[in-house]
Amino acid sequence: MHKPVEVLSSQFLISFELLKDEIKDFNNYPFSLQIVKFFEKIELHKNVTFLIGENGTGKSTLLESLATAYGFNPEGGSKNHRFRTKQTHSVLSEYIRYTRGVNRPNSEFFLRAESFYNLATNIDEIADKVFLKNNYGGKSLHEQSHGESFMSLFNNRFQEKGFYILDEPEAALSPQRQMSFLIRLNQLVKEECQFIIATHSPIILSYPNSKIIQISENGLEHVDYEETEHYKLYKFFLNNKDYMMKNLQIEKIDNFKTEG
Template sequence: MLISLRMEWARVEDPDAYPYNLPAIARLQELDLDAPIVLFVGPNGSGKSTLIEAIAAHLGCNPEGGSPNFTFDTAQTLSPLHKVTRLVRRIPSKTDRYFYRADAFHILATEIRRLELAGRYGGDLHEMSHGQAVMRLLNERFGARGLYLLDEPEAALAPETQLEVIARIVQLVQQGARFVLATHSPLLMALPNALIYELTEEGAARRSYQELGHVRLYRRFLGDPESVVSRLLSED
């Protein structure tokens, strides 16, 4: 079980440098993670992926995706946030850990093929769509009592597939698994009993589903898309 992520500002050399200048991180002291499902929600550039990447690094997961057994690093873009934070946790040493990040999944799938590990995923991930591969990851690779980090999984998923993901995550949580997700999807944000953080210019704040800016925006758009689009075009 994850307990919290603590910031150790005394170890930060330049608070004005990235990623410490991101508002959600600049105001970070301690982030409660003690829930079966934790969600990071916010606009592009708010720090969602940076936070989840730091947690993955603390757990020993490969920064470009995979379990601690993967060691490839093609871009060397891991931020230094994990070096100045402390992850408070209570996790058995043999707990399965895995980091999925949408922007690097093609690289991960290539490494899985190179290592001849396709059998663990129900087939070669390059021979299926990205969305199908994500479902194989959830159905074939993830299991009970594991700890799984997902960075924007909805990037590859049709709405109906996102509903399948919700059902599978709930099933795994009922079996003892734990999840941390960064997402823009109002569907995934509805995962039951999730601890939700919305990252804004004011920092990271706990929110209910109905309070989320993404949810309010989608509701307004779907209620009257013509009016919203017309207003956008008139502003141009």
């Protein structure tokens, strides 16, 4: 891991950059990803930075690499979680250097939706009842619904002056719960927390105290909420449902019956 650059700032993480001069072959994964071609340096918002893009653009790989370079376990958790169920993370983290402020966060966490089950299992293995009460709502995350376990994490484990990296937090949340997440996000921002979030949710993406970085075949660009592909597509679909069904060649089936 590269030693971070430190500057006089109250912001926990200021920017991160890819050290392209140290990459020897851009034909091999993960350096062959489109995002690597365009990525040089990303300046982070002091409150919330969103990373968005289509599946396959490399946003989750980039987020995982940043989290790993920062010192998190690639499968999620705090820096104290060292469990590993399978070696799947890329070596891109070895070529990332970040710039941080002089202040250190009181709390840190990396939420990775796809490996959250493994994290919950590891927490069960190492936690006692007091730890669960203080950090996860008082009971095992496995004893809560998927959405409840995510909200228990946000409401209990996340604390003031924290630094949090979240990969698709909406994965377990209904639209109503996503709005509850926005309320909690705003509370934490007011308590001087900083977030980096990869998301597909136009609800979560609407949070105003933020910067949106869109990843596409044209590169990385800072965009306004109403200019994101997520917002435009959802808005068009909801306002033109019948047209979209016709365009997608989806027809209503009358008197639908199942066999048996």
